[in-house]
Amino acid sequence: MTVVPSARQARRTAEDPHDGPRRRVGPLAALDGRLPGTHDLLLMQCPSSLRPLAGGELPDWTRAVLRVHPWVTVGRAPSLVGTPADVPHPQRCTRDPEAAPEQWIPVIVRGPRPGQRLDALAPWAAVARTLRPEQLAGRCGRLDPERVAGIPALALLPAVGRLVADHRLSWGPIGAVGYELGTGVPVAGPLSPLRLVLRTPHPISRRDALQLRRALSRLPVPVQAELETRYGSVQLAEYAASPYTLTLLTPDGPREVRDPWFPRGPFV
Template sequence: MTTAAPRRRHRDSEQDEHPGRPRRVVGPVPAMDGRAPTAHDLLLLHCPSSLRQTVSGGEPMPNWTRSVLRGNPWVTVRRAPVLAGFAPDRVRCTRDASAAPESWVPVSLRGPRLEQRATGYAPRSAVAVSLKPEQLPDRLEQLSPDRLLIPALAALPAAAEVVEGYNLSWGPIGAVGCELATGVPVTAPESPLRLLLRSPLPFSRRDALLLRRKLRKLPVWVEADLETRHGAVSLAEYSTSPQVLTLHTPEGPRLVGDPWFPRAA
């Protein structure tokens, strides 16, 4: 005896679990696992031409970015607010009139020359892959042996041993992070090793000072940032116990007394 196939549920206004709430039918939810992008995430774009310098005006990126993105369509999320809106050349979703507006992620892009730096916005629907800094250390073994002679890359395993003793989620950013994500050799012999240390709970100044001293013993210059729920603060600055700290937030730098409980200094 055969049974009838179950009827598919229709997403209409009467059966919607969240009536009245805008929703997207299309978009890169699997690419970002439903989470909001954060500063220093690396994004692989399947539609690099959709980048814009601004959301409202829709200006294209500088000409040199086209050749860079054609061969290496990776961008870095910069510390700025995620915006909602539509560029003039984008069409609103016609499959669902109630679809939420496209969200635009603030990104940055570097060119082959030192002075070539560009900032703009990428539509979230153009993101194919998203990598957090914490996902990058395991990719070190994928680099060629000659790249592991670069000081900043060679020091990464030793830095891991130091940081992991403090129960912090961490990952490389800057040139090292870009190379581990994309495989493009952008780390120079003089490049520093930049680290992002996630610290959602307060981190004592004593531990910060001890951690900084251990990192300074590595055979490469290390720059580390403590990432709180409100923004990032330099480990070096925090460990010296100043009364006023610079907290880097999506809305810009703020002077605060405590990066975990920021109040105007």
């Protein structure tokens, strides 16, 4: 038996440029799957639910941006739990002690001008879809071929993939290139660097890191790669240079460590 989609379903598919099923939105949404990680892109079902980290109301430019492109980037900061009135210092709801408190994700809203950004908190229950950096490299075919050819950071993604594949690391683009691949918004420019996150849950040798850094440095575009461990991230170039101490970026702030996989050191 052939099932013919209804007119409502067909209209919904045509209106949604982001293919794939959306996650369930509502009070129980936080129960399905993991919480987003740093550099993930979030499609907000209700952008007005964001709360500026510094308090107050959302700026006008933020509302204008989210009205057209309701995408935000997960920042490197601790998640919070509580009600909207408690943010940025949330506590459990006192009116209903048995109610599950909302999980708030630290996010970044990028503005139309260079360097314009807003640090905010997004309720996990209002997130419709999550895109990880590892999912973005294969979306280059969705962009206009002429645009890809005109942006070196986009055109060189296949070459970067081959170099990283030699080291058997999961990876993905972040920054302006990752945002454009995930959302389709043309934010990358001809001089944009290619920022990468390399998943390294287990230690890699300094020799392998140095070989990869040298290979990436030969590309005709600036490449900024970071090694993401279970505790935070460290720059590939810094780790490959073999300094005595490294700066590990963690959700609680930068930390001076000797080994990013077994951090033992003070916070800066």
